[in-house]
Amino acid sequence: MSAGEKVITNPVKANAGWKELPIGGIIPQGGTARGFFTGGWRSLTPVWDAEKCISCLQCWIFCPDMAIQVEGGKMVGIDLDYCKGCGICAAACPPRTAAIKMVNEGA
Amino acid sequence: MAVKQKTVAESHAITGNEAVAYAMRQINPDVVAAYPITPATEIVQIFSNYHADGLVDTEMVLVESEHSAMSATIGASAAGSRAMTATSSQGLLLMHEMLYVASGTRTPIVMPVVNRAVSAPLNIHCDHSDTMGSRDSGWIQLYGENAQEGYDNLIQSIRIAEHPDVMLPVMTMTDGFITSHGMENVFLLEDEEVQAFIGGFKAAYPLLDTDNPVTFGPVDFTDYYFEHRRQVFEAMVNAKQVILDVAKEYERLTGRSYGFFETYRLDDAEMAIVVLSSAAGTTRFVVDQLRKQGMKVGMLKLRVFRPFPATELVEALKHVGAIAIMDRADSLSGEGGPVGAELRAAFYNEEKRPKAVNYIYGLGGRDVTIHHIESVYKDLANILETGVVGPTVRHLGVRE
């Protein structure tokens, strides 16, 4: 995904007052999570080894955000803007493959 | 428009629950998700018979708890359907978390509630502790005196809830057993009249419209949460005019008039009782008896507790010398019940205001008799005579 696609036109004006906001916290547009970068929450970072990866896509299924990048049915990388560092991908990766390791960024 | 006057012969002898279930059939909601609880069980039980007989188009979801019932109803409403459920007492308490989600998400759900005491000790009979416990949940609350009002309030609620200026859930109450299982004459509308009155429901952002995707229930932190809660405040204020407008239109259809409250012989009254639901019937009888003895007594029966019609209540009661505010629920603040607290607060800035006492009565279905009500008016007469208010919170009909 190119950087441009991450800029979404938010239907809700920034700092809108209560009279302007759609009621009930409803966001009348789909896919707005693209504009919300959970990467800032991360303390552990997944490091992916393309050589070991068998593209089983278990990580793509289980990733709670949209960090796992897939093209043409193949795992191609991790977009850290959406990676909160939960480690689920590493746990979901088949043990004999073990293509993702979590590393401590601060270390 | 001429009101079609119905004769008693055209009325139907049915119970409160039957009247409410009948209204639900005529409303024909898209989804009903429910879990049984006494004394509201019959509503959904009767409705499920209608469903089994093919008399409604409703999708029925028989869930495993009231928390799930409310959750499923919210989901169905967000999806864009007209969704209903029904409950009582512990069931309403189990829904409590989801009640706030329903109002905060602005899903116009309508739910009949049959008032019942809450545990412990275990009790299945009437008091208002269940719905009074939901008074800050952002639901509109309409209290009905009898089966007719339970029926009429439910039909009007659909219009109130779904009004674009409101978009809030509504609960309509009847008293457990006293009304829910008591048989009365009830005037019923024709199915087509109900359908024409309520009209269709068109959600602004139906979740199932995949061509126009929307997000429901996102996180809403320090930056927007306050604004969204401010909107709910506004919707509750807006509901006042909508409730009156819908009542006017309903009166044109039925000849039965509704407002925030009903006053009975109040205009020249020196003493008045403020009461909700079925005990109003007993009070009205006592007012007539005491009037014959020359006592200037009256009654105000509150129908709409949320939104709280403070200004209108002050206007209606400010000329009265002494009022007794009846609460069939105790806030357990040590200072009385919810109606007592809010009505007295409404008078705070008024120069001219009645002396006021708050009575807790009828807890756990304890009978409130004409003798009890007479004693309250006698207490008020004593307050007027001596000018001494005495204890501001009193318990009516409890053994010492």
Ligand code: SF4
């Ligand atoms: S660490 Fe968690 S958020 Fe990051 S890619 Fe893996 S599963 Fe997704």
Ligand code: SF4
């Ligand atoms: S789970 Fe592991 S092997 Fe499967 S696609 Fe993801 S990184 Fe590759």
